[in-house]
Amino acid sequence: MLFKQARPAGLPRPDTAAWDDGGVSLYRDEGVVIRTHKLGEADRIVTVLTRRTGRVRAVAKGVRRTTSKFGSRLEPFTHVDLQLYEGRSLDIVTQAESLHPYGQRIAVDYARYTAGTAMLETAERLTPEEREPSLQLFLLLIGGLRALADGAHAPGLVLDSFLLRALAVAGWSPSLRDCARCGRPGPHRWFSVQSGGLACGECRPAGAVTAAPQSVALLGALLAGDWVVADASEPIHRREATGLVAAYLQWHVENGLRSLRMVDRTDGSARGSDDLERTAQAWRG
Numbered sequence: 001m002l003f004k005q006a007r008p009a010g011l012p013r014p015d016t017a018a019w020d021d022g023g024v025s026l027y028r029d030e031g032v033v034i035r036t037h038k039l040g041e042a043d044r045i046v047t048v049l050t051r052r053t054g055r056v057r058a059v060a061k062g063v064r065r066t067t068s069k070f071g072s073r074l075e076p077f078t079h080v081d082l083q084l085y086e087g088r089s090l091d092i093v094t095q096a097e098s099l100h101p102y103g104q105r106i107a108v109d110y111a112r113y114t115a116g117t118a119m120l121e122t123a124e125r126l127t128p129e130e131r132e133p134s135l136q137l138f139l140l141l142i143g144g145l146r147a148l149a150d151g152a153h154a155p156g157l158v159l160d161s162f163l164l165r166a167l168a169v170a171g172w173s174p175s176l177r178d179c180a181r182c183g184r185p186g187p188h189r190w191f192s193v194q195s196g197g198l199a200c201g202e203c204r205p206a207g208a209v210t211a212a213p214q215s216v217a218l219l220g221a222l223l224a225g226d227w228v229v230a231d232a233s234e235p236i237h238r239r240e241a242t243g244l245v246a247a248y249l250q251w252h253v254e255n256g257l258r259s260l261r262m263v264d265r266t267d268g269s270a271r272g273s274d275d276l277e278r279t280a281q282a283w284r285g
Ligand SMILES: [Zn+2]
Pocket: 179, 180, 181, 182, 183, 184, 199, 200, 201, 202, 203, 204
């Protein structure tokens, strides 16, 4: 199915600008929709983390009309196969086929939804430059969303595993055995986000906190994808690991992540539907 050739004001004409460059103007890729913005009366700008092209933003025309056949395929969490026109600033979606509508099975559960939203926001924050391929992050995101949708593990564990591995892909893998400062063989009981993980008693940087060995073991399991160990972990160690992951993430990702504060850790801390709605609105724009 093709969009009409009309274009939003201010955008380059895809049928002239791109062709005139003499380069490839039409391309296919698969990706995960990580954000949408309204554009004009009926259009949306969709932000997609693609397998081959990296993070791209593209205009999807007419998708907010009730007659649009692929509006629902361009919602956050959806794994889609896309055909796009390459534009000067924004690409134009010309075809969209849903491969896996993960959103349907993620939105039914508040803990899954908030964890998934934090994953999407992290994926966007870790790809500051558009069109820089990040295959590993794409694969992590697909795997994480699938695990959330399947309910295979506690949503909080899936999220923390995704965050740790996404940070590792970005080059910020925490040291979970030897001292992150001097390399002294561990295990150590101090954890310092500024130093990059565990720290020995001699280094013990300012701001370092103690971490239970079981919590550190859980971090290692989540980083390695060892679900037998992770699933068997105790709630108290999950909470401590979650706190360490959040601190570590926020140290590395400037300004932190607003959606992370909304995550329902299913530890009895109820949050109102107003908060959920605000998060959803903030995310959808
Ligand atoms: Zn040390």
